[in-house]
Amino acid sequence: MKAYNPDKNVRTLVTPEGIDLRLRIADGGSRVGAFTIDLTIMIATLIAITYVMGFATISMDDGGSEVAQAIWLLFAFFLRNFYFMVFEMGPKAATPGKRLMKIRVANRRGGHLTANAIFARNALRELEFFLPLSFVLSVMFLPNQGVDGWLTLLGLIWSFIFLLFPLFNKDRLRAGDLIAGTWVVKSPKLRLSKDLSGAPKPTDGHVRYVFTPSQIDAYGVKELHVLENVLRKNDPTTITEVTSRIMQKIKWPKSDKDPDKTKSTDAASLEFLNAYYAALRGSLETKLLFGVRRKDKFDKR
C-alpha cells in the first residue's frame, strides 16, 4: 500500500475542517470474510439456544415447552434481523466479523451514520441473502412442499445477482448499501513504528557515509518508499541485494564497500541503506519544501 500512489480503492472524504481523509474502500475479500465470520457466530448461537431450549422443554410440561418454542422462534427472528443492526449501531459501527477484518460501515456522504441507514442496509440483507437461502434450504430438506425446481433455479440466479453485485461497482456496494447511502471502509488501527531516519549514528563520532549530490539524486520518491518498505521488513537477503543494486547505481567506490571489517556484511549493508535512506529523504524533502515533488528516478527535477 503506497500512500501517494493513485490507488483505485481510495475515496475522498473531506472533514468539516477541510482535510481529505482518503478513506480506503474495503475489498471484496474482507467483506466476504467478515460476513462468513458473522454467519458462523449466528449459527453457533442458534445451535446453542436450540440446545438450551431443548433441555428446558424436556423438564417442562406442555405449556412450558410451548413457551420455549415461542421464545426460540422469536430469538431466531431477532438474531437474524438485529444481529447486524445492533453491532453496527455501536461506537465501532462494525459487527464482530467486520472488526476482525478491520473494516466498518460509514456514511457515503460523510457525517452521521444514522440508525435509519443501518436499518435500511440490513433490511435489504433479508432479500439479498436469507430469502434465496430459504428457497434452497426448503428444496433440500422439504422436497415435497411444492417449491419446484424452476423456482429454486430462479432463487439461485436471484441470489447470485445480489451476491455478485458488490463486484460490479467500484465502491463495492451491496444493494443494501446502495439504498442506505452507506459504504464499508477500512479502519485499521496502526501503530507508529520508529522513524528510520533516526537510526543510530556511528558511535565513533565521524560520519561514515557521505554522499555526493549526484549520488543522492539518483532516485525519487517512489524509490524512497520502496527503500522504506525494504528497511522495515528487514529481510537480510533483500537488504544485501538492494545494497549492491544501489551501490552499483550510484557508483559507490568498491574500496568503501565494507569499511568496517569487524562487522558482518549484513549489518554493514543495513547501515549503508539507513544512511542512504536518510540522505535521500533529506534531499527529497528539501525539494518538497520548495514545491518540487520528484516522482521517481525518471523525473529529472
Added chain:
Amino acid sequence: MSSGSLKSHKFRTDRENDWKQLETLLARLESRSIGALSDGEMIALPALYRATLSSLNVARATSLDQDVIIYLESLTTRAYFAIYGNQTRMGTRISRFFRIGWPKAVQDITRETIASTLVFFLGALLAFVMVRTNMDWYFSFIPESLMGGRTPASTVTELRDTLYHDGDESGLTMFASFLFSHNSRVAIFAFALGFAFAIPSVALMLYNGCTIGAFVALFVDKGLGFEVGGWLIIHGATELFAIILAGAAGIKIGWAVAFPGERSRIDAASHAGTQAAAVLGGVIVMLFLAGLLEGFGRQLVTNDYARYAIGLTTLGLWLIYFYLPRDNDEWHEYGSGEFS
C-alpha cells in the same frame, strides 16, 4: 547530511506525544461510549483531533515518511468517526425514534401510504366481487395453507367455529410468535423489493388485499359478514396498517429510483431508503403488537362488539399517534442535518 536531523523527523518527535494521547483516548472511547472519558478528556479530544489533522496536512506536504502519513491517516479517520459519528446513547436514540423519528417518517410518506391503501383495498374489492360472483375464485386467491378448513363447502356452523376458536388454545404463544415473524418478513420484503420501481411492493399490496377480500367474501356469502369483520379488525387494524405502511415505504424507494428529480438516481434512492427505513423499523414494532393481539386478544376476546371496540380503538390511536400535528422545536429540527 547527518541522520536524525531531518526537519520531518523533528516535526514528528515534537508532535508524537499528542498523537499517542489521542490514540489512547480513542481506544477508550471506542471500547465504551462517551461515558468512558472524563470532562477534561472530553474537552481535550477535539483539540487533539484538530492538532492531529493539522499534523496530517503538514506531513502530506513535507514528509516523505509514508509510515507516518499512513499512521496519521488511520488515526484521524478513527478520530473523525468517533467525533462526527454517533455518540447518542441507545436509550436516547430509541426514545427520540418513538417520540419523533417514526411518526415524522410516517407523515413524510403520507402520499405513498394513501396509494398503498388504495391498492390494498382495490385488491380486496376486486377479490370480493369476483368470489361473490363465482365461489371458485376463492381457491385462486387463498393459498391452501391459509384455508384451514375454511372453504366454500364448509357449513355456516363450521365457519362460525373458526372465527371463535382458531387453532387449539394451548398453541397461542407459538402461534403469536409465528405470526409475528411471518408478517415481519412480508413487511421487510414489501420494503426491500421497492427498489424495482415499486412494482413488487404494489403487487404485494394487491395480493394481500385480494386474500382479505376473498376471505371476507366467503363469510359474507354464509351470512357471517359482521362476525368476520370483528375477527379481522381486532388485529387487522394494527397488522394491515403495518403492512400497508411497509408497502408505502417500498413505493417511496421505487418512486425515488424511477423519478429521482434533481438528485442522481443513486443519491435519490439512498435518501428515500433511509427515510423509508425509519417507517419499516416502526412497522416491525407494530407487527409485534399485532402478533400479540392476534395470538392472545383474538382468542380470549370472543365477543364481536368487544372485538370491534378494541380494533377501532387501536386504529384511532395509531392515526392520532402518526398524524396528529406536532409543533415543537425538537420535531422541526429532527433529521434536518441528517442529509446535508
